[in-house]
Amino acid sequence: NAGVTQTPKFQVLKTGQSMTLQCAQDMNHEYMSWYRQDPGMGLRLIHYSVGAGITDQGEVPNGYNVSRSTTEDFPLRLLSAAPSQTSVYFCASSYSRQGRNEQFFGPGTRLTVL
Amino acid sequence: ILNVEQSPQSLHVQEGDSTNFTCSFPSSNFYALHWYRWETAKSPEALFVMTLNGDEKKKGRISATLNTKEGYSYLYIKGSQPEDSATYLCAFRVDSNYQLIWGAGTKLIIKP
Numbered sequence: 001n002a003g004v005t006q007t008p009k010f011q012v013l014k015t016g017q018s019m020t021l022q023c024a025q026d027m028n029h030e031y032m033s034w035y036r037q038d039p040g041m042g043l044r045l046i047h048y049s050v051g052a053g054i055t056d057q058g059e060v061p062n063g064y065n066v067s068r069s070t071t072e073d074f075p076l077r078l079l080s081a082a083p084s085q086t087s088v089y090f091c092a093s094s095y096s097r098q099g100r101n102e103q104f105f106g107p108g109t110r111l112t113v114l
Numbered sequence: 115i116l117n118v119e120q121s122p123q124s125l126h127v128q129e130g131d132s133t134n135f136t137c138s139f140p141s142s143n144f145y146a147l148h149w150y151r152w153e154t155a156k157s158p159e160a161l162f163v164m165t166l167n168g169d170e171k172k173k174g175r176i177s178a179t180l181n182t183k184e185g186y187s188y189l190y191i192k193g194s195q196p197e198d199s200a201t202y203l204c205a206f207r208v209d210s211n212y213q214l215i216w217g218a219g220t221k222l223i224i225k226p
């Protein structure tokens with residue numbers, strides 16, 4: 001199993017540009033989520049999904065969209081990049097939505113918005 | 115607003131010494147408490163998922179305890195080794211939604 005994969009690993013955008021961060025898992029996990037990690041702060045949940053076709057907002061959803069058309073894929077779209085979105089982004093998945101299963105993390109995407 | 119506090123923020127420990135740190139969380143509507151280890155340039159990896167008051171879990175030299183009534187969990191490392199250097203994260207879930215709330219972590223540095 002590849003586990004959770006994310007692409008790209010690094011990205012530089014200009015303010016106003018849009019892009020999609022890709023996330024895929026091959027473990028048939030029900031629950032997938034996107035976090036951002038900023039210095040001195042805990043992981044903050046952007047969006048999550050409890051199954052194909054079901055998504056919901058987390059703590060910091062503004063400026064981001066997600067979709068979950070398949071169990072495997074959970075892309076994160078930045079609609080119009082802003083410098084405040086400079087961060088490290090992690091995708092994670094877990095077996096069930098119940099929250100009593102460990103989360104598996106992807107390697108992260110380091111995004112810089114100029 | 116739900117908040118998870120971890121203390122201390124950072125910790126320097128001599129190799130061979132034992133250490134512990136704390137995760138504090140709201141005691142109401144408890145559902146689960148997670149501990150993760152996050153090494154530099156890697157992704158967080160799960161250590162424990164704890165669900166019952168009084169739970170104690172152990173993995174090698176690392177163990178954790180849980181007190182849901184007072185809202186805290188301790189992580190213990192016995193006989194610290196250089197490979198234990200990492201940031202240790204805890205995350206808390208209430209029973210009413212699917213979100214994990216994360217602490218900012220305790221950064222552990224083991225001095226040889």
